[in-house]
Amino acid sequence: MKTDSQRQQDVLAELNWEPAVQAEHIGVEVADGIVTLAGHVTSYLEKYHAARAAARVNGVRALAIEIDVKLPYSGLRSDGDIAASAQNALQWMSAPLGKKVKVSVEKGWVTLSGETEWKFQKLAAAVAVRYLMGVNGVSNLIVLNPVTQMSSAKSDIEAALERRAHSDAAEIHVDIDGSILTLSGHVSSWTERDTAKEAAWGTPGVTCVVDKMTMHY
Numbered sequence: 345m346k347t348d349s350q351r352q353q354d355v356l357a358e359l360n361w362e363p364a365v366q367a368e369h370i371g372v373e374v375a376d377g378i379v380t381l382a383g384h385v386t387s388y389l390e391k392y393h394a395a396r397a398a399a400r401v402n403g404v405r406a407l408a409i410e411i412d413v414k415l416p417y418s419g420l421r422s423d424g425d426i427a428a429s430a431q432n433a434l435q436w437m438s439a440p441l442g443k444k445v446k447v448s449v450e451k452g453w454v455t456l457s458g459e460t461e462w463k464f465q466k467l468a469a470a471v472a473v474r475y476l477m478g479v480n481g482v483s484n485l486i487v488l489n490p491v492t493q494m495s496s497a498k499s500d501i502e503a504a505l506e507r508r509a510h511s512d513a514a515e516i517h518v519d520i521d522g523s524i525l526t527l528s529g530h531v532s533s534w535t536e537r538d539t540a541k542e543a544a545w546g547t548p549g550v551t552c553v554v555d556k557m558t559m560h561y
Contacts, residue, residue: 345403346402346403348374348375348376348377349374351374351377351379351401351403351404352372352373352374352379354401354402354403355372355374355379355397355398355401355404356372358397358398358400358401359372359394359397359398361397362393362394362396362397364389364390364393365385365390365393365394365397366385366386366390369383369384369385370382370383370385370394370411371383372398376405377403377404377405377406378405378406378407378408379398379401379404379406379407379408380407380408380410381394381395381398381407381408381409381410381411382410382411383411383412384411384412384413384414385411385412385413385414386413386414386415386416386419387413387415387419387479387480388413388474388479388480388481388482389474389475390413391409391411391413392474394409394411395407395409395411399534400534400535402533404534405559413452413480413481415452415478415480419477419478420478421452421477421478423449423450423451423452424449425478426449426452426454426476426478426479427447427448427449427454429476429477429478430447430449430454430472430473430476431447433472433473433476434447434469434472434473437468437469437472439465439468441458441460441465441468441469441472444458444459444460445457445458445460445469445486446458447473451480452478452479452480452481453479453480453481453482453483454473454476454479454481454482454483455482455483455485456469456470456473456482456483456484456485456486457485457486457487458486458487459486459487459488459489460486460487460488460489461488461489461490461491462488462490463488463545463550463553464545465486466484466486466488467484469484469486470482470484488550488551488552489551490523490548490549490550490551498518498520500547501518501520501525501543501544501547502516502518504543504546504547505518505540505543505544507543515529515530515531516528516529516530516531516540516557517529518544523549523550523551523552524550524551524552524553524554525544525547525550525552525553525554526553526554526556527540527541527544527553527554527555527556527557528556528557529557529558530557530558530559530560531557531558531559531560532559532560533559534559537555537557537559540557541553541555
């Protein structure tokens with residue numbers, strides 16, 4: 345098992361490897377597998393990629409993101425301008441969400457609300473505004489309101505997990521309560537954890553996936 349010092353070096357190396365991140369502006373501390381990222385970046389997108397890069401490192405149990413977004417003068421925009429751009433971005437999606445999702449902006453921080461039928465639509469809305477100039481944060485408060493009720497049997501969901509989660513599938517347990525699906529058990533990496541959650545969210549009618557999985561190495 346790697347020490348916290350070794351994990352710290354791995355995270356620093358991964359940040360340096362990530363082309364969307366200027367790693368020299370980010371500090372890394374590790375305690376008992378919990379990684380804290382601190383410093384400043386010039387865009388919300390860079391902050392997002394820094395967090396993703398750290399999560400990819402084997403042995404990282406949790407992340408604390410204390411990175412500030414300091415936009416350059418050329419990237420500053422009014423909240424009204426950012427809101428208008430966000431609405432346009434949602435409207436120009438292949439499956440437009442402009443009428444389903446509402447946008448509010450305060451000091452460059454974008455908040456999305458409203459309803460969608462699927463989790464992938466909720467995530468796509470956040471992606472659509474994440475790349476806009478002037479954005480320094482995104483809160484995704486979109487609520488899922490599926491048209492159909494969850495009808496897949498537990499065995500069908502477990503089969504989907506086995507197709508996607510590879511070696512950890514047998515250690516992941518599924519519980520269903522109405523439209524809420526709970527995953528528990530053990531996984532060996534963030535990738536396996538994310539894959540399991542994606543498989544769960546692919547179940548028709550799911551409105552909430554509760555992640556009770558733990559990682560072991």
